[in-house]
Structure formats: C-alpha cells, structure tokens
Amino acid sequence: MDIRPIHTEADYKATLKEISVLMDSDPDLGTPDGDRLDILVTLVQAYEARHVPIAEPDPVEAIKFRMDQSGLSVKDLEPIIGKSNRVYEVLNRKRPLTLSMIRRLHQSLGIPADVLIAETLSG
Structure with missing residues (x-):
C-alpha cells in the first residue's frame, strides 16, 4: 500500500x-x-x-440553518425577532440583527453569539 x-x-x-x-x-x-x-x-x-481555513458562518445563514434543523417557521421566530415582517426583513438581509435579537436568538435557539454578531454577507 x-x-x-x-x-x-x-x-x-x-x-x-x-x-x-x-x-x-x-x-x-x-x-x-x-x-x-x-x-x-x-x-x-x-x-x-x-x-483550508473554515470561514465563520454568516448570521442569517446560521438562523436559517437552525430553523431548518429544528423545523421552525417564521411564525416560530416572532417571539424572538418580532412580527413576521421583521423576521422576513432579517432573513432577507434588509434589517440587521439588534443586540436584543442576538441575545434572544442565542438563548432560545442556542446559536453562538459570536456567530450572530459576525458581519452579515450582503444579499
């Protein structure tokens, strides 16, 4: 061999x-x-x-991944992010995550805070 x-x-x-x-x-x-x-x-x-360096995941992609893995819908994120229009704005990169959203996403979904505070890729 x-x-x-x-x-x-x-x-x-x-x-x-x-x-x-x-x-x-x-x-x-x-x-x-x-x-x-x-x-x-x-x-x-x-x-x-x-x-081969591994890039940090994009915050929005991390949220979408967690949603997919946990079978969550936009409605499920409303208590964490806000009304459905705000959830869609975040997921479509039209609105940045606020500090309180980051805290709630971290606490509720277990997404690491350092991933959530990373720079979001432009859509």
Missing part, C-alpha cells in the same frame, strides 16, 4: 480523486481498499485542517 503524505495542492487533488474512485466502489471496512480509503480520508482531513 503505497501512501505518501499530502504536501502540495496537486497531491491534495490527486488524493481527492483517488478517494472518489474508492468511494464509488464502496469497499468494505477491513479490506485493502477499505483500509486505503480510511487512511486517505484521514490524510485529507489532516491536510485540510492545516491548509
């Missing part, structure tokens, strides 16, 4: 391509191909942890 560390972007892309081929064949764990896939995925994760 000839496996080498990922040092360059070219190594990274080649490893991703090999992982894709192996995943298509869906090898069983404990087989040579299954072991190879496991090792290559571990190498890619280590490379990405060092070389």
Whole structure:
C-alpha cells in the first residue's frame, strides 16, 4: 500500500480523486481498499485542517440553518425577532440583527453569539 503524505495542492487533488474512485466502489471496512480509503480520508482531513481555513458562518445563514434543523417557521421566530415582517426583513438581509435579537436568538435557539454578531454577507 503505497501512501505518501499530502504536501502540495496537486497531491491534495490527486488524493481527492483517488478517494472518489474508492468511494464509488464502496469497499468494505477491513479490506485493502477499505483500509486505503480510511487512511486517505484521514490524510485529507489532516491536510485540510492545516491548509483550508473554515470561514465563520454568516448570521442569517446560521438562523436559517437552525430553523431548518429544528423545523421552525417564521411564525416560530416572532417571539424572538418580532412580527413576521421583521423576521422576513432579517432573513432577507434588509434589517440587521439588534443586540436584543442576538441575545434572544442565542438563548432560545442556542446559536453562538459570536456567530450572530459576525458581519452579515450582503444579499
């Protein structure tokens, strides 16, 4: 099993391509191909942890994600953000989050406050 560390972007892309081929064949764990896939995925994760920065999530996207994950509707956010028109304005990036909205979103939905205070991407 000839496996080498990922040092360059070219190594990274080649490893991703090999992982894709192996995943298509869906090898069983404990087989040579299954072991190879496991090792290559571990190498890619280590490379990405060092070389691929993870951007902080956008506050509005974090709210939408939590809504989706929890099965919440605009109506469910009214006690937290305000009347439905205000909720839509926030979700459509027409109105910024206020400090009190951020506090309530954090307390009610468990969205980290640092995510909610981050700069919102322009819509």
